[in-house]
Amino acid sequence: MSKSLLKSASPLKGIKSKLLGEHAVRVITNACFGLLVIAVVSLTVIAVTYQPPDPWLQPSRFMSKIFTSVENATYQKDGAILITGEDVPDILIPGSDTAPKAISQSDVQAAEEAVLSKALDGVCDPNVEGKAINCSDPGVMIAIEKVNLEKFPDIESFEYRTPVQGSDERECDIAWKFKPKKDNSKRMYKDYRRYKLQLEASCAYTVLEVGDWHSGKKARPHKFHGVAVNDKIPAQTEAPSNFRKGKYLYYSRGGDYCKGMSQFQWSLLCALGEAQYLNRTFVLDLDFCLSAANNPGHEDEKGKDFRFYFDFEHLMEATSVIEQKQFLKEWTDWNNRHSADQIPSKVISDFKVSPMQLQGEDSSILWRTFELPEPDNYWYRVCEGEAEKVIQRPWSALWKSKRLMNIVNSICGSLGWDFDSIHVVRGQKAQNKELWPNLEADTSPSSLLEKLKDKIQELRNVYIATNELQPGYFDELKASYKVFVLEDFKDLWAPGSEWYNETTALTNGQPVEFDGHMRAEVDSEMFMRGKKHIETFGQLTSDCKDGVNTCNYS
Structure with a gap:
């Protein structure tokens, strides 16, 4: 090759290298920009679709992970139950009192x-x-x-x-x-x-x-302290001037209404946490909407009572709350009678106004409204961001309904507190062969009988927590065990029962349905109280809890 050609090749090579370098930079820049766009879109989608942690009922060994993990919760899709303060060990609840000493x-x-x-x-x-x-x-x-x-x-x-x-x-x-x-x-x-x-x-x-x-x-005790249900709304005994001097935190109804129990609880605890942080009385709406997700076969049902599901008496003892109707009446009555001395209130329409920004607010009533489109009208958004580091959700203040827990203890008492429990998931999952190909066969009575013979001693009391609705479905197991399901104890919520009389006292005599969430809650509590616990997924079937190829059993 001639020297001239060599000389000419040299600058061409340099230009080519330069062009390749610029092209590479452009490719890398475009790729990075594309990744940035994807990240932004993903974060936007997450923000819009975000749901709060789903703390389903789990054994105590999992309690340290309940706020971030649901890996062992087979009740998630079939009778979802919440963790409340009574399920959480004292070590996870700052400031909890020492337990009373049992008789030894x-x-x-x-x-x-x-x-x-x-x-x-x-x-x-x-x-x-x-x-x-x-x-x-x-x-x-x-x-x-x-x-x-x-x-x-x-x-x-x-x-x-x-x-x-x-x-x-x-x-x-x-x-x-x-x-x-x-x-x-x-x-x-x-x-x-x-x-x-x-x-x-x-x-x-x-x-x-x-x-x-x-x-x-x-x-039988008529007034046995700590036992009888006493969750009536307290009558107004204080002078109106004391109401005027009070400090209140009032949340208008937001997008959480008629959402699942887990989101309701997550949001309510945020609101209660903010009220405690601001040293204010929280205004509680007892009008509850039960989501269809927690009551299979029903639409969202408004007009339920908070006290059907949660212990209002304990909540009043654990933190400062006032019932919403009573609050609104007293607020209106004062303003109508004292036109020159209206109760000062401040409306906060944006959840981004943090609790820390409201610390120095002197208004008697802080009124948070939630009128933005979802998800910006969810109560729990108040506790996100920097507020998450400051607001402590008062888990110990929220307990399950004493009425439901009395049913649980009645069943345990009927079984002499000596029984094993199994959880049998069927329902829609058993019918979906694409995601759960073996579940229906694995939970058939004959299959259960074969699997349980090496797990539970013969003639033991066995409580079956299940969403199977067919009467007598588990009768075949009675050849080897004393089998019980929730429906065997229906007298505990039938007309004339203690539960029936106490719930109708809250509804002016209108009968209350023992709904799907109540059933799932009792079933779940009974399952946890068995001496042995046999789960469907991981023990009774090879199918995965969330469908094929999702198994993550430890």
């Missing part, structure tokens, strides 16, 4: 020794068998406490009332408080049972027979 075996033994040490020789007739029992004798209570510790190892007993005479002279009825050992809350429940006793020559009492759940009707 050593406590009973010490009391027994003290009582027997006072007995004098000859006090007890050697021929005492068959004689009447003095139910007020301290030894009677000691004998009952001792037998309860032995018979009900899965519950903790606390306060016993003085025993009273039962239906005959050898029976004593007694009321007492208790809580399941697996229950993390401070809530107490009631039982009143009948015990048949015998006085021994040693002056000690022996329990010969323990009655069934709530069998001791003569000891």
Whole structure:
């Protein structure tokens, strides 16, 4: 090749390199810009479609992850249940009070020794068998406490009332408080049972027979502190001037209304957290809308009562709240009577106005309105961004309805607090062979019987939490187990039941449906209280909880 050609090739090569370099820069720049556009679009989509964490009911070992993970929650699509403050260990609830001390075996033994040490020789007739029992004798209570510790190892007993005479002279009825050992809350429940006793020559009492759940009707407490449901709206007792001096946080109804239970709770706890942060009384609307997502076979249903699902009595004790209708009435009454001294209020229409910006606001009423399009009209948006680091959601203030939990404890009591539980998911999932090809067959009675024989001892009490609606579907399992489903206990919410009477008292006598969410909540609580827990996904079927190729079992 000639030198001239070499000389000419050299600058061409340089130009080509330069062009290639510029092209590469353009390609990289365009690629980066494209990635930026995709990121912006993705973030926009996430912001629009974002839903709050779904804290479904899970075993206690998963509680540390409940706010960010739902990986073990098989109730997510089939009877969704919320985690509330009573499900969360104290370590996760800052400032929670120390739990009351349960009565222990050593406590009973010490009391027994003290009582027997006072007995004098000859006090007890050697021929005492068959004689009447003095139910007020301290030894009677000691004998009952001792037998309860032995018979009900899965519950903790606390306060016993003085025993009273039962239906005959050898029976004593007694009321007492208790809580399941697996229950993390401070809530107490009631039982009143009948015990048949015998006085021994040693002056000690022996329990010969323990009655069934709530069998001791003569000891049924009419006002047993911490047990009876008392969630009526408090009557106005303060002078109007005290209302005028109050500080309130009022949230207008937003896009959360008629959304699922998880979003409702996430939003409500945000609002309660802001009220606590600002040291204000929160205005609570008891008019609740149950989403169709939580009540299969129904449309969204307005006009429900908050107290059907949550413990309003405990909420009033745990934080400062006022019922919305009462608040609006008192606000209107004051302004109508004092035209020259209207109650000062401030309207906040943008959720981006943070709680920190409102700290120095002196208005008696801070009124947040939520009139923007979704998702900017969701209450929980107030607690996003910087506010998330400041606002503490008061989980300990929100408990499940005591009425529903009383049904759970009634069922547990009927089973002697001694049962295993299985969760059988069927419904629409079992019909969808594309996503769950094996579920229907794997949850058939014959298949369940085969799978359970190595997991649960024969003749055990077995509670089945399920969305299967066909009556008698699990009867085949009765050949090996004592099988129970929720519908076996329908008398607990039937007309005339305690639950029925208490709920209709909130509705001026109108019957209340025992709806899908209530059923799922009771089922879920029963499942968690079994001694053994057998889940559908990961234990009864090879199908994945969220459809094919989504298994992530640890």
